[in-house]
Amino acid sequence: MKVKIHTLFEYLLETTESDPEAFVGFSLSKSPVLGDYLDDLDPNLSLDWNGRSFRGLPELRAHVLRQAGLEQTCDINDVLITAGAAEANYLALRQLLEPGDEIVIEKPGWPQAEVMAKAQGAVIKTGFRRETSGWDLDLEELRSLVTPKTKLIFLTNPNNPTGRLLTPDELAEIVDIARSVNAWLIVDEVYAGLEWSAPRPPSIAGLYERGITTGSVSKALGLQGLRTGWMICQDKNLIMDAVILRENSSEIMNILGEVIAEIALRPERYKTALEDARTAGQANLKELNTFIESQPLLSWTPPEAGLIGLARLGNNLDGGFVAKRLLEPPYKTFLLPGSAYDQPSHIRMGVGGGAEANLALGLSRLSAFLNAQN
Template structure:
């Protein structure tokens, strides 16, 4: 089995040394500094593993269940701490899929499951979200795609990268579709908590015995560098299989990631941080929406949740070529082309990152780049 590079990661690798002066499309909230956690850190903390529980700090797992609305539904033993949501997704896909199985995924969506499934030798079945329908998940198409051979359905909610949001009623129908064929249903919730249009949707781990919820502190809290995420599932064998595979990959969590994440998820601190992240997100999305409306060469469906969405370029304008054009002099502005999400006529727009991404300047340069595009 060989995992092949995806277009998204390939573009990131190719542009690592570009040193852009502005970023348009940053996908996470402004990151706090280590200093903001110092008063709560024990300087005598041993830098070994947590010495308490192989699945992660118990109090950290309790916080995760609480914020996901799973108190009394799921138990601490149902939670495994991982190296970000990416590792949680990896553990689930690699342990559940076998060659010849079918996995149903959404597009546009987070491409990780597609990459892993193809490496395993599973058949990938794509359900297409359409911009003309507000990027909503087409439930009838999903139902048609799922059959007795379907081993897993892999979705994101809020959707990454469009910002669409499935509500509880929609998610329950997805559960019913999965349950009708006994398929596993994995829902990546990395943007949960940043909902602009409606409340946070229920976590699938609480709705379905074969439901798997993954998430992390990366996006809403801006703590991507901690590499701390989680997997939640009520099926004990599924969680144990994930533990076994993690033993042969990252083995254990890094203690600093666990400890700082536990501090960040303490209810009083979490509530304050999320209020600030939501306020900044709403403010910046309003600015972005007004900016897009003023651009004659760009349209978008504003995200209902999260910090990113897809902007549509003029017809026949290739997003990969344009992204490279914008990254070069004189614009020096980074954005992700829609080719990273099977949407070559789009670019990713986002409002995360705080002052450090120089968003206003980036938008100004993007507007100039659109006008100067030689195509």
């Protein structure tokens, strides 16, 4: 079946040329520039593929295991380097789901799994994260949704877009639920490393033989344009199936993405970059918390991790109306409507982007807009 556009991407397409002056929805850390890597790049680097492995540069795959804490449970052949976490998710979803298979997803959550499942004729079951419980995932509800027909469970941790973290105990219970019916379990970890209130939870690929961890350098490191991510799974056949599917689409990774990502994930460099991202994110999150507390028409559960969260609007305001009106003069400020995640009474607010996001300016303009709605 044809892949249909999702509300989130549709909104981004509509607003790409709006030229906002401020962002209150930036979802990734401040992006480095190419010059930051020139000293570590070989000017004689061939721009052919890496010539060493269709799974990705071995040293890059070793870094991926290290940052995920999986060195003791997985080996580098359990890692496939992909064009971002989006391609990793796509490869797994496309190879695993057949028409009529059941997939369990979360809402709010990253919409890619639902889009792909619909296109492949799968039966979608939804576990809801409820704002009244701090966006917790109801594990009893999750267990009730799983049946012998369940082929796959798709989750995010930290949750995208609420920033709610699954704890180690919750992950262990989710593994038990998946294992009870031999289901695959994908956990997208694009915001891993940016935890504000607890240590980084364990990656699912190390907890379950059918667990699939996906991630990328896009969010925490701000390297979205590299289009470099990964899939980690102990099942050798699953990784090979993904290699085969990619051979019929993008075929190989781009060499510059692989090489720069390898540099970025070198232990000392990664540690410094992550500390910088955490410091900036925490400062912006504090500013955003203070702002929301001061606004009668806004409330939220602050994210436990990651750079984004969902804020509820008062006065029956619609998030789509707010987001589109804010893009117009005199506000010229970008944020995402909650309708992108089936939460129309919310807006997505973010604390990434560095100084270029002009967060303080965006908040002042959002405040002016909200004051006019009272």
